[in-house]
Amino acid sequence: MIIDSDAGTDPDDTCVAILVARHRSRFPAELMITNDETTKWAKARFLKALVEATGHDIPVAGGLPSLKKREDDLADKAGLSPDIEVDRDGVAKIIAVLDAHPGVDYIGLGALTNLDAALAQRPELAKRVRLFQMGPAVAGGFQRARAQYNARIDPGAFARVLRQVPTPTLIATHTTWGNWGGPAKLPLGVYPDDDLGKKLISTDRRDLALYGRHLAAFVASGKDCSILHDPATLLASQEPELFDLVEVDVIIDDQGWIHLTREACDALRCLENGRIGCVEKAITGWSDPPDQHRVRVRMSLAAEYDRIRARVIELLGV
Numbered sequence: 001m002i003i004d005s006d007a008g009t010d011p012d013d014t015c016v017a018i019l020v021a022r023h024r025s026r027f028p029a030e031l032m033i034t035n036d037e038t039t040k041w042a043k044a045r046f047l048k049a050l051v052e053a054t055g056h057d058i059p060v061a062g063g064l065p066s067l068k069k070r071e072d073d074l075a076d077k078a079g080l081s082p083d084i085e086v087d088r089d090g091v092a093k094i095i096a097v098l099d100a101h102p103g104v105d106y107i108g109l110g111a112l113t114n115l116d117a118a119l120a121q122r123p124e125l126a127k128r129v130r131l132f133q134m135g136p137a138v139a140g141g142f143q144r145a146r147a148q149y150n151a152r153i154d155p156g157a158f159a160r161v162l163r164q165v166p167t168p169t170l171i172a173t174h175t176t177w178g179n180w181g182g183p184a185k186l187p188l189g190v191y192p193d194d195d196l197g198k199k200l201i202s203t204d205r206r207d208l209a210l211y212g213r214h215l216a217a218f219v220a221s222g223k224d225c226s227i228l229h230d231p232a233t234l235l236a237s238q239e240p241e242l243f244d245l246v247e248v249d250v251i252i253d254d255q256g257w258i259h260l261t262r263e264a265c266d267a268l269r270c271l272e273n274g275r276i277g278c279v280e281k282a283i284t285g286w287s288d289p290p291d292q293h294r295v296r297v298r299m300s301l302a303a304e305y306d307r308i309r310a311r312v313i314e315l316l317g318v
């Protein structure tokens with residue numbers, strides 16, 4: 001397993017790193033690599049310190065710097081990323097892990113810049129990648145005007161990787177499906193004043209305390225909560241029964257949107273009542289997708305929010 005994370009902005013990646021470090025037999029990660037990285041490797045420094053705080057050991061390496069050339073991130077500004085040395089050869093390490101195994105679960109929690117670079121060097125390794133990717137959003141079914149963050153940060157890399165690896169699993173949860181007037185408190189949200197948030201902010205455990213400080217900094221930056229998108233994506237690799245998954249053909253465009261093909265719309269319409277609520281707007285407002293490469297994907301139509309949240313809390317050992 002490889003975890004490709006943009007830890008240091010939204011604390012949901014922080015949660016994943018703790019889960020993986022504490023449960024090596026369940027999540028056999030051989031590498032954590034960073035994407036959307038800063039020019040000072042703040043994300044790798046943060047992840048390395050976080051893994052160390054769990055009392056376990058997983059190799060951490062910095063990935064390619066973000067196209068945005070950002071100097072720091074939220075965790076760095078909040079003083080959570082110590083000035084330590086980190087490996088910066090993440091792409092070479094991805095290749096080494098893929099070379100060593102016939103199949104590797106690749107947990108994509110941000111941009112796909114690193115995997116794209118690895119596959120550009122060694123395209124024959126694509127068939128070994130079992131990709132579980134958080135996002136993206138379906139065109140016509142997302143409330144925001146811009147494509148989902150993980151896809152738009154490096155949309156070329158995103159499209160190339162999804163076209164190369166065998167049937168990627170794309171995990172969307174409530175906000176990625178559009179956030180059309182959902183409940184006031186999101187079921188996968190971690191709020192500073194809910195049961196989990198309060199424990200994180202008052203804990204003595206070093207790893208959870210870092211998560212709590214990160215959450216506090218995130219909320220202070222203007223967000224209501226951190227949503228457990230990334231832990232849900234990690235769980236999808238081991239417990240797919242927590243999701244309603246369907247296999248369809250889609251088009252990935254150059255901005256990071258996915259478009260349903262006509263055949264995908266027809267197949268989705270044939271599903272039982274209630275299963276396609278999350279893509280209903282995309283289906284009713286459907287128009288011809290751009291004429292590009294078709295990609296077979298497995299995408300989530302629903303997620304067992306309460307079970308996912310309970311599982312995360314159990315595995316955190318809060």
Ligand SMILES: [Ca+2]
Nearest residue numbers: 006013109110
């Ligand atoms: Ca992330």
